[in-house]
Amino acid sequence: MTRNNSYWLFQSVGWFIYGMIGVVVAFLFYENVDVWVILAQFFSAVIMLISTHLLRYKMKLDGWLKLKIQKLILRLVPTLIIISILANGIVVGYTILTTEIIEVEKFSITVFLLFSFQTFVYFSLWTALYLIIYFFRNYKKEEVEKWRLQTAVKDAELIALKAQINPHFLFNALNNIRALILEDHMKARDMVSHLSELLRYSIQFNDNEKVTVEEELEIVNKYLELESIHYENRLHYEILSKKELKKCKIPPMLIQLMAENAVKHGISQVKNGGDILISVDQEDNDLVLEVSNTGKLKKNLGNGIGLRNATERIRILFDSEPDLDLTEQGNMVRSRLKLPIVK
CATH class of the missing domain: 3.30.565.10 (Histidine kinase-like ATPase, C-terminal domain)
Incomplete structure (x- = not known):
């Protein structure tokens, strides 16, 4: 399986599980859970998937993955805050329009920021996991290349000795x-x-x-x-x-x-x-x-x-x-x- 295929597999499975957990929570804590409530949970999962994919795209496009950890964090934190607020705004807006889970009268900027912070935590965990996997794979690749180099140099030595x-x-x-x-x-x-x-x-x-x-x-x-x-x-x-x-x-x-x-x-x-x-x-x-x-x-x-x-x-x-x-x-x-x- 290629890196790209495995990435999409984990993305799809991971955020699908996130959507399923949202559905279970809805059945446990809300009354009158209908199809729109279930769709809202999976809509949230889709937004999370799209947001994290766009974050990955930006990191690769702008070369963030080649930066030192301090500079990487300085770029990631404000970016995560921004996408958390945007993603949460889309999800909250959709949920208000299609369900009665969120009561508009009781909804405030404080509640919105709390939801956004929750989303920020999810995105931060996703980013940490992605970076760990990315750097681990690169480390393994460098090790393989190192061994290939040593083998190539050894072979070259034998050929040179034979020829010279x-x-x-x-x-x-x-x-x-x-x-x-x-x-x-x-x-x-x-x-x-x-x-x-x-x-x-x-x-x-x-x-x-x-x-x-x-x-x-x-x-x-x-x-x-x-x-x-x-x-x-x-x-x-x-x-x-x-x-x-x-x-x-x-x-x-x-x-x-x-x-x-x-x-x-x-x-x-x-x-x-x-x-x-x-x-x-x-x-x-x-x-x-x-x-x-x-x-x-x-x-x-x-x-x-x-x-x-x-x-x-x-x-x-x-x-x-x-x-x-x-x-x-x-x-x-x-x-x-x-x-x-x-x-």
């Missing part, structure tokens, strides 16, 4: 470094440092749900430097990013995954190698991550587990649907990902 720290990658990197030791021992030392940083980042990134663009680009640069040794003169790359965007937060290993796809599905498939261009830009309120590489677009690339997992992490972390676009232009393949800017 596999024997083939390590074998190539270590062999290339070994060959460099005799040719250029300083560069070999730098490559060992890059490999160490890459492995440490890949293993430890699960400790953080988000990293800065700057941190991510640093590790991507180290990864591409290692791969450029393996492909020698076949791989050329460039990384561009606006300075003001480097502190933006993204899921870890996101650009790294895009760069790895560019190498795996692009450069490694081209005989003479090619270029990789990585850029971080801004489009309205979105961060745009773009990786272009020499090669041809594979039809099933967009269905890869890594890309699916990355977009799922973005959806959970940023509560937004990411926009992933894979296109081919000439001899270049462009992977473009848009996500909200978070600093």
Whole structure:
């Protein structure tokens, strides 16, 4: 059952019971209870239902449910007073016109205010119950989303470890470094440092749900430097990013995954190698991550587990649907990902 369906079910049943209680009270304390008296009780229940529904609509429309409790109370109390007086005025007017329960001669402003206070109490109890259910459901939803996030991040870690720290990658990197030791021992030392940083980042990134663009680009640069040794003169790359965007937060290993796809599905498939261009830009309120590489677009690339997992992490972390676009232009393949800017 959906939230909306359950809301209307409880609303209908709750106020129907309220009407039935009114009918029972009428039979116990009034004489000559006829059909009009019974209709008056259910008319009161219908007015209560409509009033509480309008209150719920206003709370949701004006964003009251996102306010702190003090500000919420400051808005609710005067609103409850107003709707209590209006609802009670409608019910009293209908009852006077259709029944003889209320004696007009004895009716006064004091009696009206007492009736209105009674209605205010009912509305206050309804509001308290609604808020308790609402916040409890949201709390449970946040707990579920938290567990989903932890599961997604754990899955992403396993995928990243499988993709990055596999024997083939390590074998190539270590062999290339070994060959460099005799040719250029300083560069070999730098490559060992890059490999160490890459492995440490890949293993430890699960400790953080988000990293800065700057941190991510640093590790991507180290990864591409290692791969450029393996492909020698076949791989050329460039990384561009606006300075003001480097502190933006993204899921870890996101650009790294895009760069790895560019190498795996692009450069490694081209005989003479090619270029990789990585850029971080801004489009309205979105961060745009773009990786272009020499090669041809594979039809099933967009269905890869890594890309699916990355977009799922973005959806959970940023509560937004990411926009992933894979296109081919000439001899270049462009992977473009848009996500909200978070600093």
